[in-house]
Structures are given as structure tokens and as C-alpha cells.
Amino acid sequence: MKPLLAGALVCLLGSPLSASCDSAAQRQAAAPAVLGASTSQCRAQVDDAARALLGRTVVLAADAFRHSDAVVLSTLGQSASGRMLAPTDILRLELGANGCQLRLQGRDRTLALPRCACRAAAGG
Amino acid sequence: MAIAPSAQFQGVLVNAAPGAGAVASDWSASTCTDTRQKNWVRSWLNENYLFYRDAPLASIDPDTYTGTVSDLFLDYTVRGVPAKDRFSFVVDQAQADAIFQSGTATSVGFTLQRDSSNGGIIRIAYVEPKGPAAAAGFARGMVLATVDGVATSSNLPAALSDKLFNSPAGTSSQIGVQDTLGGPVRTLTVASAVFPTTPVIVDRVLPGTTTAYLAYNSFATPAGELQLADAFTRFAAAGVTDLVIDLRYNGGGFLDIASELGYMVAGQASSQGKVFEALVYNDKRSADDVNIDFTNAITRLFGNDARAGEPLTALNLRRVFVLTSGSTCSASESFINALRGIDVEVVQIGGSTCGKPYGFSQADNCTLSYFGIEFEGRNDKGAEVPLTGIPATCAAIDDLDHPLGDPAERMLAAAIGYRLTGSCPATTAAAASGRMSPLAAVARTSPALNADMEFMTRPLDTIQLYRGTR
Numbered sequence: 001m002k003p004l005l006a007g008a009l010v011c012l013l014g015s016p017l018s019a020s021c022d023s024a025a026q027r028q029a030a031a032p033a034v035l036g037a038s039t040s041q042c043r044a045q046v047d048d049a050a051r052a053l054l055g056r057t058v059v060l061a062a063d064a065f066r067h068s069d070a071v072v073l074s075t076l077g078q079s080a081s082g083r084m085l086a087p088t089d090i091l092r093l094e095l096g097a098n099g100c101q102l103r104l105q106g107r108d109r110t111l112a113l114p115r116c117a118c119r120a121a122a123g124g
Numbered sequence: 125m126a127i128a129p130s131a132q133f134q135g136v137l138v139n140a141a142p143g144a145g146a147v148a149s150d151w152s153a154s155t156c157t158d159t160r161q162k163n164w165v166r167s168w169l170n171e172n173y174l175f176y177r178d179a180p181l182a183s184i185d186p187d188t189y190t191g192t193v194s195d196l197f198l199d200y201t202v203r204g205v206p207a208k209d210r211f212s213f214v215v216d217q218a219q220a221d222a223i224f225q226s227g228t229a230t231s232v233g234f235t236l237q238r239d240s241s242n243g244g245i246i247r248i249a250y251v252e253p254k255g256p257a258a259a260a261g262f263a264r265g266m267v268l269a270t271v272d273g274v275a276t277s278s279n280l281p282a283a284l285s286d287k288l289f290n291s292p293a294g295t296s297s298q299i300g301v302q303d304t305l306g307g308p309v310r311t312l313t314v315a316s317a318v319f320p321t322t323p324v325i326v327d328r329v330l331p332g333t334t335t336a337y338l339a340y341n342s343f344a345t346p347a348g349e350l351q352l353a354d355a356f357t358r359f360a361a362a363g364v365t366d367l368v369i370d371l372r373y374n375g376g377g378f379l380d381i382a383s384e385l386g387y388m389v390a391g392q393a394s395s396q397g398k399v400f401e402a403l404v405y406n407d408k409r410s411a412d413d414v415n416i417d418f419t420n421a422i423t424r425l426f427g428n429d430a431r432a433g434e435p436l437t438a439l440n441l442r443r444v445f446v447l448t449s450g451s452t453c454s455a456s457e458s459f460i461n462a463l464r465g466i467d468v469e470v471v472q473i474g475g476s477t478c479g480k481p482y483g484f485s486q487a488d489n490c491t492l493s494y495f496g497i498e499f500e501g502r503n504d505k506g507a508e509v510p511l512t513g514i515p516a517t518c519a520a521i522d523d524l525d526h527p528l529g530d531p532a533e534r535m536l537a538a539a540i541g542y543r544l545t546g547s548c549p550a551t552t553a554a555a556a557s558g559r560m561s562p563l564a565a566v567a568r569t570s571p572a573l574n575a576d577m578e579f580m581t582r583p584l585d586t587i588q589l590y591r592g593t594r
Contacts, residue, residue: 032430053142054142055142056142056221056222056223057222059222059228059230059318060318061319061320062317063320064225068427068428068430069429070426070427070428070429071427072225072346072426073223074226075223075224075486076221076224077493078485079344080213080220080486081454081483081484081485081495082376082377082480082483083376083379083454083455083482083483084343084376084455085379085485086378086426087346087425087426090427121430
């Protein structure tokens with residue numbers, strides 16, 4: 001079995017959470033995406049997923065992921081400098097084989113967003 | 125006197141989850157005793173603080189110090205080296221770790237300013253185009269007469285400031301405004317919200333000229349990277365030969381975006397191989413020194429991947445006008461200093477900038493986050509922003525009776541006049557009026573609050589408020 005296919009199988013069968021998948025195969029298939037509509041249920045799910053990925057509550061604007069697949073994150077501490085170096089955390093919205101998913105850039109872990117409708121991002 | 129390494133006193137996290145460290149139970153209690161924390165503060169400063177040679181690290185003994193660990197940090201820094209450090213601070217890690225979407229704010233969506241031309245009344249300096257205040261009908265120049273029935277024309281109580289600028293989304297306020305000085309008061313209702321900020325609030329070519337005007341309020345917004353790029357493309361297409369960049373409300377942000385703006389002003393010939401800003405750490409950390417170059421293309425740093433690599437349009441100017449005030453801080457000062465470092469003439473109109481040539485990062489230990497100055501910025505000639513701020517070429521004060529970008533607005537008019545005559549207008553002002561951030565009311569009653577820092581970007585105001593009341 002090819003490694004990527006094996007990874008996908010682990011993703012489908014091995015995850016205790018239906019909304020969680022650590023598969024590099026799935027990430028490879030995913031494309032940058034934006035939200036087609038931003039319902040309250042979708043926003044709540046994005047908030048939950050972001051909190052799960054980062055370990056802390058994230059304040060997102062109502063139009064987050066509506067125009068871009070990326071949301072750049074800052075902390076109050078980082079912004080305090082005034083001379084800010086490049087951000088380290090970016091949330092990415094992706095359209096994977098199973099629909100909408102959220103990922104922290106540079107990490108494998110993705111969280112599915114079944115309550116959100118995604119479409120491929122322009123230029124992505 | 126030898127000071128032990130900070131690693132010897134560093135608290136040990138017992139919670140390995142992402143984002144841990146904000147609560148005491150995340151840390152091993154035996155590694156976070158009062159004495160250990162105080163020793164860690166001294167050792168960390170000894171290793172990382174830019175002014176460790178000046179700080180009273182030897183004369184204040186952490187083992188016998190009777191104040192709090194936060195007080196000790198401040199005694200070593202802002203109180204220990206007052207001539208150089210007005211900026212270091214410490215807050216709870218939970219506060220410092222609060223995560224938000226870059227380029228968003230949680231507030232009613234306007235910025236206030238004390239109008240020194242009119243007895244110090246409080247007026248609206250600008251309104252965020254996508255914020256709730258814009259939708260509710262607020263506009264630049266309005267007098268803030270009342271908030272929830274309390275008169276505020278000359279004083280905004282801290283509790284009301286908090287309500288407008290530091291309260292959860294959905295918090296509603298009734299605000300009485302005067303459209304004109306002395307005019308009737310009418311009441312507008314506005315609720316705070318999380319909204320995307322618009323860093324470039326005005327960009328236009330002044331009618332009948334080849335002079336462009338750009339009002340740019342924050343380097344901290346990722347969307348600003350694209351807004352700036354698009355504005356300069358339009359300016360170049362219009363044949364712009366002179367440029368006025370309005371940074372009077374710009375408290376800083378990402379240096380990489382500032383370096384892009386520098387490139388778009390100066391162009392390749394002037395900036396190639398030159399340093400936008402060198403970040404210089406203390407002599408124990410010289411390995412961390414880094415040069416930030418002028419950036420000539422859209423980056424991937426801010427999530428704008430679809431346009432990453434797109435060349436930026438440069439105007440190749442040898443002179444630029446920059447409008448400044450005491451709120452013009454940090455990365456904004458880097459921008460001015462960097463251009464002067466490559467011999468681009470910067471004609472500065474307004475007031476002196478805030479005077480912050482430094483930067484820092486966050487160091488966590490035992491639920492506290494420490495922000496001690498770690499580096500200073502220098503331009504290609506090795507010069508840094510003076511602590512007293514960069515003085516204006518021509519003094520002028522903010523003119524709240526005219527919109528931003530109106531050629532009759534006092535600061536812009538002074539720039540236009542200088543362009544025509546080569547000298548400052550006859551009518552000058554002693555100093556630009558101070559922008560009234562939401563913390564101004566607190567600042568007046570809290571000497572501990574750093575007056576310069578209140579001019580920084582919105583999230584910092586929250587931290588400073590916390591510091592001021594600690």
C-alpha cells in the first residue's frame with residue numbers, strides 16, 4: 001500500500017473523533033477555500049475548531065474566511081511591540097475530500113466543519 | 125557580581141496542552157515560588173534586556189525585595205532606567221495570550237481626540253469604515269457630548285471609555301453628538317462589535333495635481349499589504365510625482381509591511397542592497413541581530429498567498445511628505461527613519477512622533493508575561509529614532525473641521541504649501557494636539573500609565589489599561 005493511501009485509511013478508520021483527521025494525504029488533496037455563507041452555526045463551528053487547534057479562544061470577525069482562505073492571528077502580547085515581526089500563526093480554510101476543514105498553517109491536524117459550506121478560493 | 129542563568133529559576137509547566145501557562149495549575153508550584161520568580165526576572169533581564177548594563181540588577185536583591193514580582197520587574201526597567209525605558213511592562217499571561225484575528229477590532233469603531241484648538245473638547249478623529257459607528261452615522265469632527273446621558277465633552281470617565289472600547293461585542297451605548305461646535309446635540313445608538321479594520325482609509329490623487337494623499341492608520345492589518353499595493357498601482361497609473369502619507373494616527377505594526385511601503389516610495393534604485401531596519405539586540409544576544417530589507421513584492425507572511433510574489437509598484441520618489449503626531453509610533457517611525465537612511469527626503473508635517481526606537485517580545489513565567497525592551501531599530505546609516513521623537517519639519521495641528529484628504533485640512537494644507545513654496549506655512553502651531561485614545565481618561569489619573577504607549581494600536585490599549593490599573 002502506498003504511504004499516502006495508508007494515511008488516508010488511518011484517517012477514515014482510526015480517528016476517535018469524526019471531525020478530526022491527522023492525515024497528510026487529506027491535506028494534500030485539500031484546496032484553499034472561502035466560506036460561501038457565514039451562518040451562525042458555521043461561525044460557531046469555526047470558533048470551536050479554532051479553539052481546539054490553538055488551545056485558546058480566538059476572536060474572529062463575522063466575515064472571517066469570507067474573502068480569503070487565511071486568517072492571520074495576533075496576540076495582545078505580540079501586538080504590544082509596535083515593531084511586529086512576521087506573524088507565526090495563520091488559520092487556513094480548506095476544501096478537502098470530505099468538505100470544509102480548518103487547519104493551523106504548518107500543522108498536519110485538520111478539523112472538519114460539516115456545518116459550513118465552502119467553495120474554492122479564487123486564485124487558490 | 126555573577127547572576128545565575130534564568131534557566132535555573134524558570135518555572136516548569138506541568139500542563140503540556142496548547143495555550144497552557146495562563147493559570148497557576150499549569151505550573152509546578154515548587155518552581156514558581158516568589159523568590160524563584162524574582163530571581164528569574166533579574167536573570168532574564170540580565171540576559172535579554174537591551175539596557176542590562178544600566179539596570180539596577182546588582183543593587184536590588186531579589187532575595188530581599190519585599191514588593192511584588194511585577195514591581196521588581198518595573199523597578200529594574202522603567203523605574204530603573206527611566207532615561208531610556210518608558211515602555212517595558214508586565215501583565216498576566218492570560219491577558220497577553222488573548223488571540224484575535226489580525227486586522228480586527230472589538231469596539232464601537234471610532235477614535236477620539238482631544239481638540240486643543242477648541243478648549244480640549246473631545247471629538248471624533250476618524251471612523252472605521254466597516255465598524256458599527258460608521259453604520260450608525262458617526263463622522264470625523266463630531267463632538268462627543270454625552271455617553272449614556274453623562275456629559276463627556278471635556279472628560280470621558282474611564283468606565284465609559286471601557287464601555288466604548290473595551291467591552292464585549294453587543295454592548296450598546298447612547299451617544300450624544302454635536303455635528304458642529306456648539307450645535308444641537310442629537311443621540312445616536314451604537315453597539316460594539318468585532319469588525320475588520322481598514323488601515324488605508326483614504327487614498328486619492330488631489331484634484332488638478334499629480335500629488336497623491338494616503339491616510340494609513342495601522343501597519344498591523346494584513347489586508348493593508350494589499351490595500352497599499354493597490355493604492356500605489358493607482359498612483360503610478362495617474363502619474364503621481366508627489367506623495368503625502370498621513371501617519372498621524374498610525375501607532376505601528378508589522379515591520380515587513382512598513383518595509384514594503386518604504387520600497388513603494390523609494391523604488392529599486394534607492395533601496396536595493398540597503399537595510400530598511402536593523403534590529404540590534406544587546407551584546408550577549410548579537411547572534412539574534414537581524415536586518416529587515418526593503419521588500420519589493422507581496423509576501424506570503426500575511427496570508428495573501430494568491431498574490432504572493434506580485435511585484436510592488438514603486439513611485440521612485442526622492443522626496444515624500446509624511447504627516448505625523450504624537451500617535452505616530454514605532455513601525456511608523458521606522459518607515460520615516462528608513463527612508464532618511466537611504467537619502468530620501470522626508471518632509472514631516474505635524475507634531476513630533478512618539479519616540480519609540482525599540483521592540484520586545486513576550487517572555488512567560490509562572491502566569492505572568494514580561495515585555496522588556498530587547499532590541500533597537502537602526503536605519504541603513506546606523507541611526508535610530510530619537511527617544512524624544514522625530515521632530516516635524518513644519519509644525520501643524522490636526523484639523524477636525526475638515527475630512528482627511530481635504531486639501532484645506534490644516535496638516536495636508538501645510539504639506540501642499542511646502543510643496544509649492546519650499547518652506548513651512550507662516551501659521552504654525554507649537555505642537556500637534558494629542559490624540560485621545562480610549563485610555564486618556566485613565567492616563568490622566570494614573571501616573572504609572574505610559575502616556576506614549578496609549579497611542580499604540582487598539583489591542584495594546586487594552587494591555588495598557590490593565591497596566592494602569594494594576
